Amino acid sequence: MTEFIPEGSRFHALASPFPMKRGGHLHGARVAYETWGTLAADAGNAILIVTGLSPDAHAAGHAGNPATGWWEPMLGPGKPIDTDRWFVVCVNSLGSCKGSTGPASIDPATGQPYRLSFPELSVEDIANAAAEVVRALGIGQLACLIGNSMGGMTALALLLQHPGIARTHINVSGSAQALPFSIAIRSLQREAIRLDPAWNGGDYDEAHYPESGMRMARKLGVITYRSALEWDGRFGRVRLDSEHADEDPFSLEFQVESYLEGHARRFVRRFDPNCYLYLGRAMDWFDLAEYGNGDVMAGLARIRVQRALAIGANTDILFPVEQQQQIADGLAAGGADTRFIGMDSPQGHDAFLVDYDRYGPAIGGFLERLPPA
Amino acid sequence: MTEFIPEGSRFHALASPFPMKRGGHLHGARVAYETWGTLAADAGNAILIVTGLSPDAHAAGHAGNPATGWWEPMLGPGKPIDTDRWFVVCVNSLGSCKGSTGPASIDPATGQPYRLSFPELSVEDIANAAAEVVRALGIGQLACLIGNSMGGMTALALLLQHPGIARTHINVSGSAQALPFSIAIRSLQREAIRLDPAWNGGDYDEAHYPESGMRMARKLGVITYRSALEWDGRFGRVRLDSEHADEDPFSLEFQVESYLEGHARRFVRRFDPNCYLYLGRAMDWFDLAEYGNGDVMAGLARIRVQRALAIGANTDILFPVEQQQQIADGLAAGGADTRFIGMDSPQGHDAFLVDYDRYGPAIGGFLERLPPA
Numbered sequence: 001m002t003e004f005i006p007e008g009s010r011f012h013a014l015a016s017p018f019p020m021k022r023g024g025h026l027h028g029a030r031v032a033y034e035t036w037g038t039l040a041a042d043a044g045n046a047i048l049i050v051t052g053l054s055p056d057a058h059a060a061g062h063a064g065n066p067a068t069g070w071w072e073p074m075l076g077p078g079k080p081i082d083t084d085r086w087f088v089v090c091v092n093s094l095g096s097c098k099g100s101t102g103p104a105s106i107d108p109a110t111g112q113p114y115r116l117s118f119p120e121l122s123v124e125d126i127a128n129a130a131a132e133v134v135r136a137l138g139i140g141q142l143a144c145l146i147g148n149s150m151g152g153m154t155a156l157a158l159l160l161q162h163p164g165i166a167r168t169h170i171n172v173s174g175s176a177q178a179l180p181f182s183i184a185i186r187s188l189q190r191e192a193i194r195l196d197p198a199w200n201g202g203d204y205d206e207a208h209y210p211e212s213g214m215r216m217a218r219k220l221g222v223i224t225y226r227s228a229l230e231w232d233g234r235f236g237r238v239r240l241d242s243e244h245a246d247e248d249p250f251s252l253e254f255q256v257e258s259y260l261e262g263h264a265r266r267f268v269r270r271f272d273p274n275c276y277l278y279l280g281r282a283m284d285w286f287d288l289a290e291y292g293n294g295d296v297m298a299g300l301a302r303i304r305v306q307r308a309l310a311i312g313a314n315t316d317i318l319f320p321v322e323q324q325q326q327i328a329d330g331l332a333a334g335g336a337d338t339r340f341i342g343m344d345s346p347q348g349h350d351a352f353l354v355d356y357d358r359y360g361p362a363i364g365g366f367l368e369r370l371p372p373a
Numbered sequence: 374m375t376e377f378i379p380e381g382s383r384f385h386a387l388a389s390p391f392p393m394k395r396g397g398h399l400h401g402a403r404v405a406y407e408t409w410g411t412l413a414a415d416a417g418n419a420i421l422i423v424t425g426l427s428p429d430a431h432a433a434g435h436a437g438n439p440a441t442g443w444w445e446p447m448l449g450p451g452k453p454i455d456t457d458r459w460f461v462v463c464v465n466s467l468g469s470c471k472g473s474t475g476p477a478s479i480d481p482a483t484g485q486p487y488r489l490s491f492p493e494l495s496v497e498d499i500a501n502a503a504a505e506v507v508r509a510l511g512i513g514q515l516a517c518l519i520g521n522s523m524g525g526m527t528a529l530a531l532l533l534q535h536p537g538i539a540r541t542h543i544n545v546s547g548s549a550q551a552l553p554f555s556i557a558i559r560s561l562q563r564e565a566i567r568l569d570p571a572w573n574g575g576d577y578d579e580a581h582y583p584e585s586g587m588r589m590a591r592k593l594g595v596i597t598y599r600s601a602l603e604w605d606g607r608f609g610r611v612r613l614d615s616e617h618a619d620e621d622p623f624s625l626e627f628q629v630e631s632y633l634e635g636h637a638r639r640f641v642r643r644f645d646p647n648c649y650l651y652l653g654r655a656m657d658w659f660d661l662a663e664y665g666n667g668d669v670m671a672g673l674a675r676i677r678v679q680r681a682l683a684i685g686a687n688t689d690i691l692f693p694v695e696q697q698q699q700i701a702d703g704l705a706a707g708g709a710d711t712r713f714i715g716m717d718s719p720q721g722h723d724a725f726l727v728d729y730d731r732y733g734p735a736i737g738g739f740l741e742r743l744p745p746a
Contacts, residue, residue: 177610179609180605184596184629187633188589188596216564236552237556249489250563256553260561
């Protein structure tokens with residue numbers, strides 16, 4: 001049970017008890033966050049970024065931690081999210097293991113990690129925790145709320161549960177409800193972890209760790225984060241230089257297999273398996289139809305923002321671009337001046353982390369055109 | 374180690390030794406096949422069907438075994454593949470476990486199952502074994518060769534290795550070379566099986582069987598055989614009626630999860646895990662570029678048939694429809710009168726097993742228009 005907390009993280013102590021949507025409370029919980037730029041005197045220039053499943057709050061380098069962040073090309077002085085103009089906050093999701101309280105954190109009631117005793121986590125809880133950070137920083141209304149992937153769900157929950165918290169919204173590769181294909185993928189990822197004997201009902205440690213289950217889960221994730229089209233061009237049928245091919249008749253042979261293996265090996269010890277289970281299940285449960293009498297469009301139309309951009313990649317198989325179109329349509333029905341962009345990016349769901357030539361101008365252009373508060 | 378041989382199967386004893394493309398020989402090997410209809414005196418009305426990964430040779434019911442076959446709506450008197458006109462042969466793939474010799478079969482040299490001592494299997498070997506059946510039945514030239522999915526690969530290998538074996542060809546959801554996305558999926562399926570401790574290096578039995586590995590592998594298969602679009606309409610976010618939800622916090626909750634679980638449970642004890650490994654790897658290795666100096670189109674263009682149909686579903690993520698377009702283009706470059714049909718079927722790779730309203734007329738129409746030999 002390890003947490004992976006970036007240097008220079010800041011922490012907000014959540015209200016204690018902090019109520020959880022599906023029951024139970026957290027006591028003494030916290031949210032890790034980082035900031036860039038300077039908050040204006042009227043607090044009118046604030047942007048909040050809520051993230052996908054695995055990122056921490058370190059979206060980009062800053063004085064407290066100059067290490068490259070996971071959205072480095074997007075965030076900084078003169079970049080699309082221009083920190084000369086905007087005060088930017090990024091939070092680590094509640095339930096994660098990168099500084100915010102989650103299943104890998106110590107339960108103050110027992111002095112032991114929560115593991116599976118952590119209460120059921122929903123996207124709405126992640127949103128409520130992020131909202132507390134916004135308020136604590138003295139921000140009455142965000143100039144823009146940006147959510148990527150799972151963060152696109154978090155952002156929609158934030159807007160619904162905290163009306164007026166943002167003037168505008170950028171939803172990147174997001175979804176207003178989990179659909180069966182992505183549920184099936186995440187269910188299989190959880191099964192891989194749970195089938196690993198070392199998972200042991202959530203009671204593992206560094207010495208007895210569900211490494212192979214996490215490796216399987218991560219590989220399946222990476223397969224669905226990218227696109228077949230991209231891989232055709234990138235890997236084709238190129239083989240590894242293998243002098244050990246005879247040792248194991250089913251060993252890795254193609255570059256694409258080695259790529260997945262490398263990705264997975266880098267990940268498995270850097271993300272807590274129980275947190276992975278909790279966050280994936282939270283996504284499966286997410287459904288804005290709950291807020292629209294069973295109609296997801298009606299749920300979306302309850303959200304009030306002035307302007308919105310929903311953006312995605314035409315090659316995304318996990319959160320298909322039709323889901324970003326739906327978000328755009330729903331927010332427009334709620335009165336927002338809304339734009340939808342379906343990018344011809346070959347990189348699938350992860351395009352927003354790769355295709356900066358397209359995503360930079362799209363997101364930067366939206367922010368540039370925002371009027372002062 | 375169990376083989377699953379349909380009643381009423383017939384067997385062809387392969388040449389012994391039977392040489393394998395990647396080295397080694399089989400001794401005393403056989404191919405299981407079934408037939409429908411009556412072979413004309415000039416043997417000019419024969420159709421051969423080569424199958425996907427898992428089917429046996431029982432494509433449809435017949436007097437020897439009236440049980441419903443895996444392509445029942447397509448094959449029979451008055452059906453699209455009309456057995457009043459055609460003499461139809463379907464073979465079980467070499468390397469499979471449904472009557473043809475494979476890793477689950479007894480090695481006559483040892484009296485024990487081959488398991489991983491089975492020689493490396495290639496699609497070309499599967500094709501050569503099928504060609505022997507054609508010759509043994511007294512068929513000089515097939516009126517049509519039909520291959521589905523992996524069978525689409527087998528068919529192309531047959532046509533290349535046995536010029537003149539067929540006048541015409543129907544390639545259904547096939548591929549002229551394995552591409553990285555499908556390699557990645559199959560590699561992960563193999564990893565799931567191999568990681569199951571009960572797999573035991575291929576040395577399992579009914580009592581100690583890699584059930585969970587096979588279940589994972591099959592679920593991943595089924596996810597990629599269908600399409601997100603179909604599942605949205607079919608399952609949506611419908612939940613199971615579960616009164617046991619509290620027992621396991623990560624138990625199945627959505628209908629789509631239950632669907633996968635049911636599919637997987639029906640499959641895992643009906644297909645030999647080592648055969649699954651061998652057949653999947655054979656697909657990964659398949660590449661017609663080997664026959665075209667590194668150019669897959671040149672390999673395809675070496676095939677000589679009079680007419681061809683390449684058909685697939687626009688929603689196929691495993692063998693994308695661009696691969697069927699490529700087959701059509703390549704066969705046309707080789708001089709065939711070729712038609713390509715990209716079906717708007719929502720059922721993905723498996724559409725040819727489901728969407729008979731579209732596939733029946735397409736395949737039946739092609740066959741109807743064939744002139745006599």
